[in-house]
Amino acid sequence: MQLTGLIDKLNIYKTEDELNHLTISNIEQDSRKVRDNTLFVCIKGAQVDGHHFIADAEANGACAIVAENYVETNLPVIYVPSTTKALAILADQFYGSPSQRLNIIGITGTNGKTTTTYLLDDIFKEFGHKTAIIGTIDMKIGNQTYPLNNTTPDSLFLHKHLNLMNEENVDTVIMEASSHALHQGRVHGVQFDTVVFTNLTQDHLDYHLNMNDYAYAKSLLFSQLGNDYTDNKIAVINADDHYSEVMSNASAFPYIPYGLADDAFIKATNLDLQADASTFVIETPKEAIHVESKLTGKFNVYNILAAVSVAYHYQIPKEQIQTALRKIGGVPGRLEKVEIGQNFTVIVDYAHTPDSLENVLQTLNEIKENRIITVVGCGGDRDRSKRPKMADAAIKYSQLSLFTSDNPRTEDPKNILKDMTGHLKGDEFKVIIDRQEAIKEAIWSAQKGDIILIAGKGHETYQEVNGEKRHFDDREVAKQFIEERQKES
Numbered sequence: 001m002q003l004t005g006l007i008d009k010l011n012i013y014k015t016e017d018e019l020n021h022l023t024i025s026n027i028e029q030d031s032r033k034v035r036d037n038t039l040f041v042c043i044k045g046a047q048v049d050g051h052h053f054i055a056d057a058e059a060n061g062a063c064a065i066v067a068e069n070y071v072e073t074n075l076p077v078i079y080v081p082s083t084t085k086a087l088a089i090l091a092d093q094f095y096g097s098p099s100q101r102l103n104i105i106g107i108t109g110t111n112g113k114t115t116t117t118y119l120l121d122d123i124f125k126e127f128g129h130k131t132a133i134i135g136t137i138d139m140k141i142g143n144q145t146y147p148l149n150n151t152t153p154d155s156l157f158l159h160k161h162l163n164l165m166n167e168e169n170v171d172t173v174i175m176e177a178s179s180h181a182l183h184q185g186r187v188h189g190v191q192f193d194t195v196v197f198t199n200l201t202q203d204h205l206d207y208h209l210n211m212n213d214y215a216y217a218k219s220l221l222f223s224q225l226g227n228d229y230t231d232n233k234i235a236v237i238n239a240d241d242h243y244s245e246v247m248s249n250a251s252a253f254p255y256i257p258y259g260l261a262d263d264a265f266i267k268a269t270n271l272d273l274q275a276d277a278s279t280f281v282i283e284t285p286k287e288a289i290h291v292e293s294k295l296t297g298k299f300n301v302y303n304i305l306a307a308v309s310v311a312y313h314y315q316i317p318k319e320q321i322q323t324a325l326r327k328i329g330g331v332p333g334r335l336e337k338v339e340i341g342q343n344f345t346v347i348v349d350y351a352h353t354p355d356s357l358e359n360v361l362q363t364l365n366e367i368k369e370n371r372i373i374t375v376v377g378c379g380g381d382r383d384r385s386k387r388p389k390m391a392d393a394a395i396k397y398s399q400l401s402l403f404t405s406d407n408p409r410t411e412d413p414k415n416i417l418k419d420m421t422g423h424l425k426g427d428e429f430k431v432i433i434d435r436q437e438a439i440k441e442a443i444w445s446a447q448k449g450d451i452i453l454i455a456g457k458g459h460e461t462y463q464e465v466n467g468e469k470r471h472f473d474d475r476e477v478a479k480q481f482i483e484e485r486q487k488e489s
């Protein structure tokens, strides 16, 4: 592709050299991935500054550079005010603006994004669409899955793969938009058609300055919807959440408020939430939809409400919504049971924030027959202030809490556990640094009818220690110790 045609779209730029003769076959923001005829874009990161890797990029075959600071190089340089914005525009242009040809649903909020993504995926599939998912668990294009490093990948990856989705005849993309991604402009240039807000509670205060700053980052998804009323775009917002107005105010478009309150535009009523199933009615302005789902807990009613509100906007017939919801057995690592005939319940869940842990434990508390044993830890190099709150949530609802490690990353797990438990007194908890040992202890101490909640890692198949990811899967470990106990008895 001719470089001049591509950079025309950047609007503001200053070049150091003649670019007319240059054609590029690739764009990269990582010097290690550069090959011949690559346009290298220097991004200032949290760890390092891409401007320092120009020599590396040149050695690997870069033919031109996009930079926001002055750089010494023999290659032609295109200077822009923001390389992050430039990268998104370049990627969108290079891949032929793939998002314009796709129906893109973006979901943000602290909890419930992945679950809502899965619900919508099944509903759209039931309605005959070919879908793709981008989120925490992985990326799915039709039946093909691809691992992801981030819940929301960077703009280059996104536009490249949206293009692939076009080629694979996908029509609907359902993607999570994390606050980090929104703040770092990873979704710039993605033409969202529908955006969804699930909820906002404490998380990521290591990265965002405070809750307002965090809410602002989330609201960027709503401002990114644009301003053109002739488009049939919509925001779908949890009206019961304290931050709903921040989100609705950020968008010039109409929005669909959903919730449990009487005056919600789309509301759930007649809730009957059992241990293994939920039934309730969703009232839309058009009709009442009787929902039967295997998903449990009030928080999942909210996730289903979000998904049904989107389906309402797309005029998906209620029969298809009902069928899809009835079929969904669960989302990997979200309230996932490990069942091999033991007389107690073992549940693996991805609750890794105070609110999600509280919600899950509240749900378990309502259905418990005997005790609740919770195994939980907090991630290293992440929001320290959520640690004591997560421990409090565990203590509040559990008869035994086993505090342990969850991806300590570069931190000493002992210090993380001190942050979690330093303020606690009493003997209803134990600190067991080794997660495998903590799970073992939980399983060996379980009595008939107990519920063991193993929280924080959900679908994850690793434990990250000092930059190294070692294989670790709560579900496998739990199964191993249940079997061991079964053999001994």
Ligand SMILES: CC(=O)N[C@H]1[C@@H](OP(=O)(O)OP(=O)(O)OC[C@H]2O[C@@H](n3ccc(=O)[nH]c3=O)[C@H](O)[C@@H]2O)O[C@H](CO)[C@@H](O)[C@@H]1O[C@H](C)C(=O)N[C@@H](C)C(=O)N[C@H](CCC(=O)O)C(=O)O
Pocket (backbone or CB within 6 Å): 029, 030, 031, 032, 042, 043, 044, 045, 046, 047, 048, 049, 050, 053, 149, 150, 151, 152, 153, 154, 178, 179, 180, 181, 186
């Ligand atoms: C703090 C943070 O968000 N970091 C993200 C950020 O990386 P960074 O700013 O550290 O990048 P960097 O390593 O400093 O590199 C800067 C630039 O130099 C380039 N470079 C670097 C080295 C080199 O040899 N050559 C080179 O060119 C890099 O390619 C990059 O362009 O940009 C990268 C690319 O987009 C992300 O992968 C990375 O996510 C890291 C891995 C991460 O852990 N992020 C978490 C906090 C995160 O984003 N989580 C959210 C989900 C949260 C939730 O919802 O719960 C997510 O969306 O995943």
Ligand SMILES: Nc1ncnc2c1ncn2[C@@H]1O[C@H](COP(=O)(O)OP(=O)(O)OP(=O)(O)O)[C@@H](O)[C@H]1O
Pocket (backbone or CB within 6 Å): 109, 110, 111, 112, 113, 114, 115, 116, 136, 151, 176, 198, 199, 299, 300, 302, 303, 333, 334, 335, 349, 350, 351, 352, 355, 356, 357, 359, 360, 458
């Ligand atoms: N609507 C909700 N409100 C509160 N907690 C929820 C909700 N939905 C799910 N949870 C809890 O939060 C955990 C994570 O859910 P899910 O993966 O759907 O959220 P997410 O927003 O994608 O999280 P992440 O930010 O890690 O990607 C679940 O395992 C469950 O414990």
Ligand SMILES: N[C@H](CCC[C@H](N)C(=O)O)C(=O)O
Pocket (backbone or CB within 6 Å): 151, 352, 378, 379, 380, 382, 406, 407, 456, 457, 460
């Ligand atoms: N997306 C979240 C995942 C947290 C999962 C938990 N297991 C942890 O490592 O803290 C984060 O990066 O903060």
Ligand SMILES: [Mg+2]
Pocket (backbone or CB within 6 Å): 113, 114, 135, 136, 137, 151, 176
């Ligand atoms: Mg997620």
